Amino acid sequence: MKAIIYQKYGSPENLTLQEVNRPEPKADEVLVKVLAASLNQADGYMLSGTPFPLRFSAGLFRPKNQILGADISGVIERVGKEVKQFQVGDEVFGDLSGSGFGGFAEYAVAKETTVAKKPKSLTFEEAAAMPMASVTALQGLRDLGQIKKGDEVLINGASGGVGSFAVQIAKAFGANVTAVCSRRNVELAKSLGADEVIDYAVRDFTKEGKKFDLILDGPVNHALNQIEAVLKDGGRYVAFGFSMATLLLGPWKSFRTGKKFANLIAKVKQADLESVATLADKGKISPYIQQNFMLDEVPQAMNLLKNGKISGKLSIII
Structure with a gap:
C-alpha cells in the first residue's frame, strides 16, 4: 500500500510517499480502507518531536510509528476475531491518536473502540475532518465547561479546527456564543452560528466589561488574571491550547475564586464520536474544510499547517 512515511523528527520535508506492507488487524482491531484523512496540530507535534516529553512515548531518538494521521474515514475491510460492533463494509470514522496514528495511508488499523459509524449526512472527506477536533470541542464544553442552555460562552480561536466545531456545539446546547477570531474569518464565524464576533486585532474581550x-480558549493569549476578571461567579475557563499557567495556577485560582480553571486533555471515546455523528446527522454541526489535498501532497499540507493560520480543517483525499 502507499503511505506517507517519516523516519526522523523534523520538518515536512522528511515526509515521503512510499510503498509499505499493509497492516494486519489484531483481535480487537479493524482494518479500514482509508478514503480520507485530515490534519491536526497533533500531527505537527509528532513530526517535529516537540515538545520533547512526547518522545518518551513516541520514540526518544526516532519515531516508533512512522505514519502520521489521526483522523480517518473509510470502509472496514477486515475485522479481528474479538470485534463485535462492526462488520466488513461498514462506513466508519475515527481517531487513531491513542493507538499509533497511521491515517496517511491507503489502509490503517484501529481499535474497535476508537471508531464509530460515519455520519450518513457527510461525505468521507467531511467525516474525516471531524474526530479529534469535534470531540475535543465537545469534551471541553460539556465535560470541563459544564455548558448549559442560556450560558454566555466565549470561544477564543473560533475559526480553527476545534474552535469552529465549538461554536456550533455550543449553539446546539442552547448557549449564546461570542466568537473571537481574525478579521478574515469574521464571516466564517457568523456562518457557524456565532451571536457576536470579535476581531481580536480591533477589540480585546477582556477589556469590554462583558462577563461569561x-x-x-485555544490561543491562550491572555493572563489568567484577565480571564478571571471576565468570568461570572462560578464561571469556567477551559484551555484547549496547552497553558502552563493554567496547569500551575489553575487549581489555586479555582480554590480561591470559586471559578474553574482547567487544561483540557481530550481523550478518544467512541461514545463521543457517536455523539458528534448524531449532531452532524441532525444538521447541528458540519466541518469547514479550507482545502483538500491528495495523499502525495501531505508534505505541502503539513507546511501550510505549520506556517499558516488555518480556517477550519485541511483534508486529505486518499
Whole structure:
C-alpha cells in the first residue's frame, strides 16, 4: 500500500510517499480502507518531536510509528476475531491518536473502540475532518465547561479546527456564543452560528466589561488574571491550547475564586464520536474544510499547517 512515511523528527520535508506492507488487524482491531484523512496540530507535534516529553512515548531518538494521521474515514475491510460492533463494509470514522496514528495511508488499523459509524449526512472527506477536533470541542464544553442552555460562552480561536466545531456545539446546547477570531474569518464565524464576533486585532474581550459563564480558549493569549476578571461567579475557563499557567495556577485560582480553571486533555471515546455523528446527522454541526489535498501532497499540507493560520480543517483525499 502507499503511505506517507517519516523516519526522523523534523520538518515536512522528511515526509515521503512510499510503498509499505499493509497492516494486519489484531483481535480487537479493524482494518479500514482509508478514503480520507485530515490534519491536526497533533500531527505537527509528532513530526517535529516537540515538545520533547512526547518522545518518551513516541520514540526518544526516532519515531516508533512512522505514519502520521489521526483522523480517518473509510470502509472496514477486515475485522479481528474479538470485534463485535462492526462488520466488513461498514462506513466508519475515527481517531487513531491513542493507538499509533497511521491515517496517511491507503489502509490503517484501529481499535474497535476508537471508531464509530460515519455520519450518513457527510461525505468521507467531511467525516474525516471531524474526530479529534469535534470531540475535543465537545469534551471541553460539556465535560470541563459544564455548558448549559442560556450560558454566555466565549470561544477564543473560533475559526480553527476545534474552535469552529465549538461554536456550533455550543449553539446546539442552547448557549449564546461570542466568537473571537481574525478579521478574515469574521464571516466564517457568523456562518457557524456565532451571536457576536470579535476581531481580536480591533477589540480585546477582556477589556469590554462583558462577563461569561464559560470561556473555551485555544490561543491562550491572555493572563489568567484577565480571564478571571471576565468570568461570572462560578464561571469556567477551559484551555484547549496547552497553558502552563493554567496547569500551575489553575487549581489555586479555582480554590480561591470559586471559578474553574482547567487544561483540557481530550481523550478518544467512541461514545463521543457517536455523539458528534448524531449532531452532524441532525444538521447541528458540519466541518469547514479550507482545502483538500491528495495523499502525495501531505508534505505541502503539513507546511501550510505549520506556517499558516488555518480556517477550519485541511483534508486529505486518499
